[in-house]
Every structure is written in C-alpha cells, then in structure tokens.
Amino acid sequence: xxxxxxxxxxxxxxxxxxxxxxxxxxxxxxxxxxxxxxxxxxxxxxxxxxxxxxxxxxxxxxxxxxxxxxxxxxxxxxxxxxxxxxxxxxxxxxxxxxxxxxxxxxxxxxxxxxxxxxxxxxxxxxxxxxxxxxxxxxxxxxxxxxxxxxxxxxxxxxxxxxxxxxxxxxxxxxxxxxxxxxxxxx
Amino acid sequence: xxxxxxxxxxxxxxxxxxxxxxxxxxxxxxxxxxxxxxxxxxxxxxxxxxxxxxxxxxxxxxxxxxxxxxxxxxxxxxxxxxxxxxxxxxxxxxxxxxxxxxxxxxxxxxxxxxxxxxxxxxxxxxxxxxxxxxxxxxx
Numbered sequence: 001x002x003x004x005x006x007x008x009x010x011x012x013x014x015x016x017x018x019x020x021x022x023x024x025x026x027x028x029x030x031x032x033x034x035x036x037x038x039x040x041x042x043x044x045x046x047x048x049x050x051x052x053x054x055x056x057x058x059x060x061x062x063x064x065x066x067x068x069x070x071x072x073x074x075x076x077x078x079x080x081x082x083x084x085x086x087x088x089x090x091x092x093x094x095x096x097x098x099x100x101x102x103x104x105x106x107x108x109x110x111x112x113x114x115x116x117x118x119x120x121x122x123x124x125x126x127x128x129x130x131x132x133x134x135x136x137x138x139x140x141x142x143x144x145x146x147x148x149x150x151x152x153x154x155x156x157x158x159x160x161x162x163x164x165x166x167x168x169x170x171x172x173x174x175x176x177x178x179x180x181x182x183x184x185x186x
Numbered sequence: 187x188x189x190x191x192x193x194x195x196x197x198x199x200x201x202x203x204x205x206x207x208x209x210x211x212x213x214x215x216x217x218x219x220x221x222x223x224x225x226x227x228x229x230x231x232x233x234x235x236x237x238x239x240x241x242x243x244x245x246x247x248x249x250x251x252x253x254x255x256x257x258x259x260x261x262x263x264x265x266x267x268x269x270x271x272x273x274x275x276x277x278x279x280x281x282x283x284x285x286x287x288x289x290x291x292x293x294x295x296x297x298x299x300x301x302x303x304x305x306x307x308x309x310x311x312x313x314x315x316x317x318x319x320x321x322x323x324x325x
Binding site: 005007008009011012013014015016017018019020021022023024025026027028029030031032033035036038039040042043047049051052053054063064065067068069070071072073074075076077078079080081084085089091092094095098099107109110111112115116117118121128129130131132133134135136137138139140141142143144145146147148149151152153154155156157158159160161162163165166167168169170171172173174175176177178179182 | 261285
C-alpha cells in the first residue's frame with residue numbers, strides 16, 4: 001500500500017480519478033469544479049478596492065472553493081512531501097535532450113531547480129517564468145472565464161463550445177512559449 | 187460546517203492525485219507542449235470522459251446533492267469568442283512559463299516548493315488587474 005502511495009500513478013489511473021472530482025463536487029453541493037475562481041475570491045476578500053468585479057459576497061460564493069483549494073495544499077503536502085517519490089520523473093528521452101540543449105540540467109524534482117529558485121528570481125528568465133508567468137495565469141484565467149479545471153475538464157465534459165475555444169487558446173499560448181519563446185529565453 | 191469538511195476532503199484527494207500523476211511537474215507540461223508523450227493527454231482525456239459520463243448519469247437520474255437540491259450544470263455563454271480565444275492564449279502563455287495551472291500552483295506550495303509563492307502572488311495580482319481592466323477589454 002505504502003509502495004503504491006509513494007510511486008507515481010500511470011495516466012489511466014490518475015485521469016479517471018481527476019474526472020471524478022467533477023461529480024463529487026456536484027453531489028456534495030451542486031458546485032462547479034474550477035480552481036482559478038479562488039484567485040478572484042482572494043481579491044474580493046483581501047483587496048476589492050473600488051473594482052466592481054470584486055464587489056460580491058465572496059464567503060457565500062467562494063468559501064467552499066477556498067476550502068477545497070486548502071485541501072489541495074494538504075494533498076500536495078501528503079503526496080509530494082510526506083509520501084514523496086524519491087526518483088526523478090520518467091520523462092520522454094526526447095524532451096530531456098531538448099531541454100538539455102536549452103541548458104536545463106536538473107531533472108530531479110517537479111521543476112528545474114536552476115530556473116525556479118529564489119536565487120534566479122532577479123534574472124530576466126526568472127522574472128519571466130515566475131512573475132510574468134504567474135501574472136498571465138491569473139489574468140488569462142479570468143479573461144477566459146476559467147482555467148484547465150473549469151474549461152478543459154468541467155467545460156469540455158459538459159460539451160461547452162466556449163470551453164473548447166478556451167482550450168484551443170491554452171494550446172496556442174503554450175505552443176508559442178515552448179517553441180518560439182523558450183529557445184531565446186532559456 | 188459538515189459540507190466544508192467534505193470540500194476539504196475532496197481538495198485533499200485532488201491535490202494528492204495531482205502530485206501522483208505528476209501533473210504539477212513543469213517537465214510534464216513541457217513534454218505535453220512538445221508532443222513527446224501521451225501522459226498528459228491520457229490524463230486530461232480520461233478525466234473529461236469520466237466527468238462527461240458522470241454528468242450525463244447525474245442528469246439522467248435527476249440526482250440531488252447532499253442538501254437535497256436537484257443538481258443542474260449551467261451552460262457557458264459561447265458568444266464571447268474573443269475572451270475565450272484571447273484570454274485562453276494569455277493563460278496558455280502563463281501555463282507554459284510557470285509549468286503550472288492554478289490547481290498545481292497551490293499543490294506545489296503544499297509539496298514544499300516555497301518559490302511557487304511568487305507565481306501565486308503574481309497570479310492574484312493578474313486577476314486583480316483583469317478585474318480593473320475588465321470594462322475596457324473586448325469580450
């Protein structure tokens with residue numbers, strides 16, 4: 001059992017389990033699975049200012065979701081710290097060699113240590129991946145009305161054209177960064 | 187109160203699977219955008235199929251949630267094409283740069299990657315700036 005909890009899970013085990021979060025939240029309280037709304041609830045709770053977009057009852061609308069996201073932090077601790085898999089991720093050899101060409105040498109954790117680290121924060125690449133990247137995740141998710149969970153999973157599962165358009169956008173953006181920006185940035 | 191315990195448990199389950207599936211890995215996201223492995227496509231694809239089947243089942247059986255309300259899944263407005271494509275592309279930039287979408291950002295923090303607090307902070311700022319600019323943006 002401990003072995004299973006410590007090992008990485010194959011896609012055909014993990015995929016269905018992630019999919020089950022959608023009916024789980026519906027059955028608990030008719031809630032829509034979507035993580036990025038929490039960023040809005042945080043703004044509404046902490047710094048609504050005079051922005052109309054943040055003038056709503058965040059407790060009524062979002063406390064359940066903030067609780068859910070608190071759970072994912074605990075889940076991350078249990079699975080990624082307490083029951084951490086000590087081995088490096090079994091990545092495709094092609095990806096590894098392409099990233100090595102870009103100068104990435106550490107493949108031990110969930111992200112390359114040299115790129116994502118406090119000491120890399122004052123550099124151009126550090127600012128772009130961590131600060132600009134995070135900003136675009138927040139800005140883009142709200143502009144698109146949802147992120148991977150809300151559009152790519154809940155939305156596609158509910159056959160929403162809107163979500164299909166958003167997912168096409170996610171991939172346009174991701175492919176541009178990976179194939180046209182990273183070769184110059186890293 | 188009991189409901190909040192349920193949402194917390196659902197969140198712990200989700201976070202656990204995000205780590206064990208390696209979805210929170212910047213490397214896995216790179217592999218996906220380079221089309222070098224089926225891993226991420228398999229996960230998202232099966233998650234969508236399972237969620238789709240469950241939603242159909244819930245609708246067909248007219249199921250109620252734990253508070254006794256009939257479950258409905260509201261549609262999203264498909265007429266706002268600009269916001270989905272443009273907003274989606276901007277989100278995609280961020281996803282490939284940080285290697286994490288919002289769920290994994292929080293999960294990584296729990297897994298002990300302290301520096302992820304930087305993108306979490308700027309994601310909150312990005313959300314705030316969107317809220318401020320919202321009336322001026324094309325949707």
